[in-house]
Amino acid sequence: MNIGNAARQSGLPPKTIRYYEDIGLLTADRAANGYRDYSSEDVHRLRFVQRSRSLGFSVEECRQLLSLYTDRDRASSDVKAIATEKLGEIDRKIAELTGLRDMLGHLVENCHGDARPECPIIDGLAATTRQTA
Amino acid sequence: MNIGNAARQSGLPPKTIRYYEDIGLLTADRAANGYRDYSSEDVHRLRFVQRSRSLGFSVEECRQLLSLYTDRDRASSDVKAIATEKLGEIDRKIAELTGLRDMLGHLVENCHGDARPECPIIDGLAATTRQTA
DNA sequence: ATAGGAGCTCCAGCTACTGGAAGCTCAAGA
DNA sequence: TCTTGAGCTTCCAGTAGCTGGAGCTCCTAT
Known part of the structure; x- marks a missing residue:
């Protein structure tokens, strides 16, 4: 899935998604043509960040939450x-x-x-x- | 009065006062040694800005308020x-x-x-x- | 074939400061 | 008188979290 599509589904502007990748918050695969390619799992993570940000968490806190989200063993x-x-x-x-x-x-x-x-x-x-x- | 003194009396850090001068919000006279020299009227204005900022006005709004403050004929x-x-x-x-x-x-x-x-x-x-x- | 929309990277700018470096000035103590 | 330290100066860079724009490529539809 291209970035525009991921943007629509996550509620984040493409620019912001690229920015998040820039700062190493979320990565994306690349298609053969160099376009970013998002899986539905990626979109989940994007939406997770979108939601967390809108709830007032800083980007750094989102990073923590995201690792807690990913770590199925965390308390x-x-x-x-x-x-x-x-x-x-x-x-x-x-x-x-x-x-x-x-x-x-x-x-x-x-x-x-x-x-x-x-x-x-x-x-x-x-x-x-x-x-x- | 030196900047440190003006800072204490206005509740603004010296750095911030210099910044305000930089962006043309408030100016100050200069003493012979190049030090900024503040009158009590200057300190009033600094405090006015400090108060306005703490009440949630943006710097640009402070600029407007300051000119309204200075203009004794405004409505x-x-x-x-x-x-x-x-x-x-x-x-x-x-x-x-x-x-x-x-x-x-x-x-x-x-x-x-x-x-x-x-x-x-x-x-x-x-x-x-x-x-x- | 071509036009458009969408994607790419990179650079700059936004708000409102804040920190730090390098250097000058001033007042007080030895 | 010299020195030390505080306080002042300027300038440059960085902070958060994007956002806008330039200049390019790429894909799809007609």
Whole structure:
């Protein structure tokens, strides 16, 4: 199967698939004409990476997960450790963004948004002391 | 004031301040010895940028906000538009991360995390069909 | 035979810094 | 006065994870 086909089936752009090969994340056979040739097992792996990336795992983490995926003898605790760590990171990110949202939301709420130059948003950003709100 | 001092007062590393100068976001006077020389007004602007960045504005957005900050005649609606747009983005990011969290959290919950090789996380990532959840 | 679409490689650029090397300047201590 | 160390300067390179484009070949359909 050519790269375009593998791309459609995995949900990854061809460019990205080539890039993954470049960095040694996934390899592909080559046909006689030099085209990359993907088996359905390759496509599984591509989709595995696509899914992992979309779940917030870094490429390096995908590399680990992929080797755990391939290694049929690995313990589920190894995988759980990585996923749990990632879960904590996601929670931290959510908390951070939520704080951000509240602060910015408050500033926006208090801004008239009219033609006058007074603007609590600018004032909030400029505040020398800690955020008034 | 030297860059180290400005860095301490603005909460930005010296490297970052130099970088901002490089890309024309903020300029600084130079002392006779070639050292950058910051006024307290400069430090205000640095802090303004630091704050804006930490609130999730991109450097390009900071450039806009900075010019709105400097322009005492601008309408607050201009600022509000940018901030509101950013607020929407933050909300989208939070929603996305929350979905992610739920999916990953579910997978982690269902993983024994022991020495056995069966692992719902790996299976979930590998699923050919839509996430069994 | 030819036109197009798809594949190939390689190079450059994106965001927002960060690290490091090589060299200059300044203030304090022996 | 000399030296030492910190702090400043510039410039170059690298980070993550792609993405775009140039210039080429290859395959398929008409």
